[in-house]
Amino acid sequence: MNLLYSNDRAGEYPRSWYAATANPPPQRSALDGEVRADVCIVGAGYTGLSAALHLAEAGRRVVVLEAHRAGFGASGRNGGQLIMGQRKEQDEIEALMGRADADRLWELAEDALNLTKNLIARHEIDCDLKPGVGVAGFTAKETKEMHGYADFLQERYGRGGIEKLDRDTMGALCPSPLYHGGILDEHSAHLHPLNYVLGLARAAEAAGAIIYEGTEVLDLREGGPVVLRSAGGTVTADHVILACNGYLGRLAPKVAARVMPINNFIVATEPLGDDAAQVLSRDVAMADTKFVVNYFRLSRDKRLLWGGGETYGYRFPSDIAALVRKPMTEIFPHLRDIRIDYAWGGTLAITMRRMPYLARVGPNILSASGYSGHGVGTATHAGQLMAQAIAGETDGFDAMASIPSLPFPGGPALRSPLLVLAMSWYALRDRLGV
Structure with missing residues (x-):
């Protein structure tokens, strides 16, 4: 099942209060032909557009490929809460990783909160x-x-x-x-999450990034450079960022095993x-x-x-x-x-541990996803961290990538049925007040 098209019309925002009160630009053109880029980003949500903005501001040639519209996915539909900390509380992270790493993750979470507020102010994004x-x-x-x-x-x-x-x-x-x-x-x-992500898109384009909409990536061929193919053309890029979150599909099996x-x-x-x-x-x-x-x-x-x-x-x-x-x-x-x-x-x-999953999928391919309901600030920050990693500043990315991750039992084939059992149990506990 391709989740890009399972519940939505191609190229249309859902009928939400956010869409009714937003002002998106006309749909951007789809990729047509062959394009060369320093960095190709797959997905135009918070992660991808933040990465595009920071890379373009650093002078990189950036192309963003989006299957629908910028902000079409969770970035334009969520609860709009920009929350302190990581997805897990600090004492839980300390038990998992030790105090030094837990303290570093707290610093990064505060960076995420401040980064998001600063981007909104600097780019005058009207998002309530x-x-x-x-x-x-x-x-x-x-x-x-x-x-x-x-x-x-x-x-x-x-x-x-x-x-x-x-x-x-x-x-x-x-x-x-x-x-x-x-x-x-x-x-x-x-x-207002949709207006925020639309503001990021405008800022990225103003910095020089090119966003193609209606452009699903059908195939990714690793190498130096990487070649990405859509129905209308190809992008050849020195670096790739996968910013698809729940819509990753089969582009990166290593990620799919850990992100559901x-x-x-x-x-x-x-x-x-x-x-x-x-x-x-x-x-x-x-x-x-x-x-x-x-x-x-x-x-x-x-x-x-x-x-x-x-x-x-x-x-x-x-x-x-x-x-x-x-x-x-x-x-x-x-x-x-x-x-x-x-x-x-x-x-x-x-993810299994409800913490984001940042990873090097290949020597020149980075991925960030699995925000587990904590994505407004964390995803924005993940985009910046991947942009910095491509520039050789890997400290922040490596700290987030060091969070221990577990594959879902049974792999992609069985993870959904097993999740049904687990979620049903916890839902029952909610109802019983346990």
Whole structure:
């Protein structure tokens, strides 16, 4: 199954609130003929466009090949949360890799947060960037653990700006009867993800990168140089960056063994007006501690943007709104009859350890993917790290590539059925409150 075309129309953004409120340029031309480049990038999401921007600014001849439109994939569909840290918490990373490596990964995560904000400011990207991302817990135990983690970050890294929320302050911020407490990080942020990625595309082109849309890479022949073939032409390049995430397909079997595509879903309600305060009293983004996580925020026109629900096949369900409405109304029962104006799905990618997978696929081929729901900042940063690695500055890339990775059991053929079993178990634990 080719996930590029399984759930979407070729060359069209999904019918999402993001697409309805974005202003993309006319579709760019497809690759036609033979092109020579210093670097060819496959995929025009955060990773690929950040890499293209940084490489072009350094004077490289850069070509980006995108099967659909810039920002078509997870980069233009996600929850829009720019979150501190790595996907795993620092104490978990320390147990896995040791303190020195964990400290280095924290530094890189802070770099990712700052890089994203700086790119938005420097290139004047209008993407509704706002501060504040919180995490809500369901029990006193979870709340205590989150407060302890906030103290740990303050003591270990001097990381302030994290507000500890008890039941009363959580209720004042997010009046759900189920949430017990949590944290709110003012340095994390949320944004309009499609407008952000479209801004990266404009910045990369202004720096000299060339983006071809409607250009699926059908074949990649390793060597010095690498040759990439599409239906309309070929690109011969000294270096290649694979920035496909959940849409990698068969281009790199080594990566596919460790990075698995999954689907996630978001709805946008009708505008809530003054009733928006019954969901969030401040313009921040939230997530919670369920394994099948709920994440939500308000749009600029006061709609509730809610992500949640789970499916285990690669095809989107026929009624996304009904799927997502269920967890939304568990958290906010008063929204049971609210109208849903937009409902969409997207394909992201996860790894076994839920940490990104950066790798050298070949001597002159780099890959970054598997952001596991933590991609807005991490993917942007991964693009910069690969651009630096091509220039010979490999420290950051090598640090991220050193994260121990595991192949999915059974390889690409069996990883999906095994994921169904695992996710079903964790979903059951969520429902039972275990």
